[in-house]
Amino acid sequence: MTVILNLGKSVRMLEDTVLIWRFKRGSREALCRIYEKYRTDLLRLAALLLRDKGDAEDVVHDVFVSFARSAEMLRLVGSLKGYLLTCVANNARNRNRARQRRQTVGLDEAAELASPDTTPDQWIAYSEELQRWSDALAELPYEQREVVTLHLRAGMTFRRIARSQAVSVNTAKGRYRYALARLRSTFNGELEP
Amino acid sequence: MRSEQDIERSFKQANLQVTIGAERDGRILDELVEVQCKSASPHPALRPASRSWALSLAAVVAVVIVIALLVSRNGPPEPEPAPSRPQIVSRIELATAISLEKAFRQGGIEAVEKQYKETFGAFRADAKTPSVDELLTHLENEITDLKR
Structure with missing residues (x-):
């Protein structure tokens, strides 16, 4: 495979x-x-x-x-x-x-x-799933949104993301962790009755 | 409750689809082609960088042809004490090298590319598959034409 x-x-x-x-x-x-x-x-x-x-x-x-x-x-x-x-x-x-x-x-x-x-004259239309993720990511500070998106959806390494954001690798990883924590609370909040 | 690993996995694997409007898409593509045409230099293939690359390719092709011709004219090499005999270049390889070299002399890199397409196009599944005899006859004719 x-x-x-x-x-x-x-x-x-x-x-x-x-x-x-x-x-x-x-x-x-x-x-x-x-x-x-x-x-x-x-x-x-x-x-x-x-x-x-x-x-x-x-x-x-x-x-x-x-x-x-x-x-x-x-x-x-x-x-x-x-x-x-x-x-x-x-x-x-x-x-x-x-x-x-x-x-x-x-x-x-x-x-x-x-x-x-x-x-x-629209070029693109989002699927429901894409709209949901786009809305959830919009709640994050831009740098966090960028790290989590580039790492998980564009397959970029933390080193490369850190270089493009002009920060250290540890800072990029920290932003990633914060982003995941906030997304988690957003989605868990949605699930609560 | 979803864990962070769940969030990570679901974002990574989410089926995030975008639908593209054909009308605007076509207009953007037209615009890109126009931008490309405006920014292109008149003869990009003749630039120095391309020329050095072409010369390198020509040198490689020439070496291959010289070796192939030497082997085909002299026949198989004299048997040497070494246990293994050098492999003889096949007629197909020789004809391919000659046709590519001829194409390069006539039309440069573009002609070589075209020749490649034609050569490999003959082997596609939808094409009529020639027999070995037909291939050999065709190649012999090609070689005879080149020798004239």
Whole structure:
């Protein structure tokens, strides 16, 4: 079973290597394939990191636009999926900071009134389960939400998460423990009569 | 009461689905293709970085062809006191190397890639499977064409 899983992973990575090679030489098909292959994963991650659906869509859109623009400069060391997920996490963090700044000057509420949560031109719709987790995670401080999501849903190590958050590994692990404890109390509270 | 391990496991394994609206999805894809076209340089395949890679590939292909030709012209090597005989390169390997080298000379890396696709496409399940005799006849014709 492990052999089959490893083989599948190797095939995926090989396909990504070919896709990147073609994409860097201007292949339109390669870009389309990369988009179709990873957009759902990226949207799911953005949906968990950002409560606002519009923000999640914008983050993934911006990541793909930057990616399409950077074909010639792209120097990929790890996996393509890992690279794109990291881009989404970084972009979501920046957007969250910008949102916090807007809240301090009182512009956020006005913006929310101007852009309702559901629009006819919607890119994504969440399943009930995704909405439930998104709501629960939104109760956490952003750093905790990010650690628990990146570790459990994007498969990132604590070392890598700590580096992206510019904190020590122990701090990242501490945030993870706090996040789990709070999620536990949230869900247990839901279950109580 | 759910433990933290339960929370951890259920979040990790949760089936979190997103449904994607086709109309906007198509528009975003069009936009990405447009961005890609605008930011691409006119001849990316001729950049120095690609050229060095292509030269390395050409060198490897050339070495393979020289070895293959030497083996096929001289016939099997003289028997040596060593117990094992060197393996003779098969006609298929030789023809594959020649066709790839020819493709590279004519059209560069893209032509090699195309040649690969055509070669491997012939072995797909939906294609008509040729017999060994047909393959050998085809390859002999290819080699004769190349020698002219």
